[in-house]
Amino acid sequence: MxxxxxxxxxxxxxxxxxxxxxxxxxxxxxxxxxxxxxxxxxxxxxxxxxxxxxxxxxxxxxxxxxxxxxxxxxRSADEARFAATLAGVILRARPSLRDVFEARKLIEPEIAALAARHASPGIIARIEAALDEQERAVRRGETGADHDQLLHGLLAEASGNTVFCEVVKALHEDFIRSRVQALQSQERREASLAAHRTIVEAVRNGHVMQAEKAMRDHLEEIEAIVFARDHRSGA
Structure with missing residues (x-):
């Protein structure tokens, strides 16, 4: 290796x-x-x-x-097992990017709120480590997309709800994220990083309402950036 x-x-x-x-x-x-x-x-x-x-x-x-x-x-690919998961059901539906954002705006603010309420010191340390990694990636000029995905997955884990873990896994799958890969920019990276800091701080301090609002603001901001660029490109 x-x-x-x-x-x-x-x-x-x-x-x-x-x-x-x-x-x-x-x-x-x-x-x-x-x-x-x-x-x-x-x-x-x-x-x-x-x-x-x-x-x-x-x-x-x-x-x-x-x-x-x-x-x-x-692990080997197990199509039968994958198809039986909630993530598999969502992925087979091949949702549009707008559908993905609408679902995320409904689900992930609640995940952040539950994370603020239930997160243990151990999972908070893992979330903070993921945030540190994202920041280093952005400073190197990388997208930080994998670290972004990891952080959102850890927040779902911190919520204590296994269904949310499956849903977030599906909504952040590579084939969905690749649709906006061409739209990645320093503006989007910095916006994501700043928003993640606010979310993580609220979760760390157990501020439920602030965590929920910070996640909603984050998703709305990223949605606006993505679709503004999409409109300008004529896609």
Missing amino acids: DVKPVSRKGMYGEIVLQIKAMIDRGELRPGDRLPPERRLAGMFAVSRNTVREAIKALAEQELVESRQGAGTFV
């Missing part, structure tokens, strides 16, 4: 992104066993706890599975 040490210890999200990229490139194939935790920790120059967090996140995304006494393996 050709990996790069992560930029800061505790940044398990960077490990997640590197392993996902290796799966996408075919360097890791279904059924392949990941190296043991100790070896991964050395390869990425992080602690074993950080590696465990990364593996947990990959398992939650159904990319790997841990088998007792055997190790962690890349």
Whole structure:
């Protein structure tokens, strides 16, 4: 495995992104066993706890599975299992971008409110780490889209509602996000980053109404940017 040490210890999200990229490139194939935790920790120059967090996140995304006494393996595509999930139902419907935004504006403010009410110190630390990673990506001139997706997924996890986790996973899937990839700009990146800071602060402090409002304002702002650009492009 050709990996790069992560930029800061505790940044398990960077490990997640590197392993996902290796799966996408075919360097890791279904059924392949990941190296043991100790070896991964050395390869990425992080602690074993950080590696465990990364593996947990990959398992939650159904990319790997841990088998007792055997190790962690890349999962094979299981169309029957995927089609049975709520995410699969949503994706098969191939919603329009406007439909996606309308759904997100209904669902994600409530997710943020529940996260502010229920988030544990542990999940808050993971959310803050994802925000730090997004900021570093934006400062490097990258879109930060993967970190954006990770942060919204963690907020859903913090809400304590597994249905919301499935819905957010579907609404942030790659094929939907790719529709606006060409519309990414520094304006959108900075707006997303600033809004995420406000949301995370409200969740950290347990401010339910502020978290809900901050998420709604964020989605409305991004929606306005996306569709303003779409209109100007004549698409």
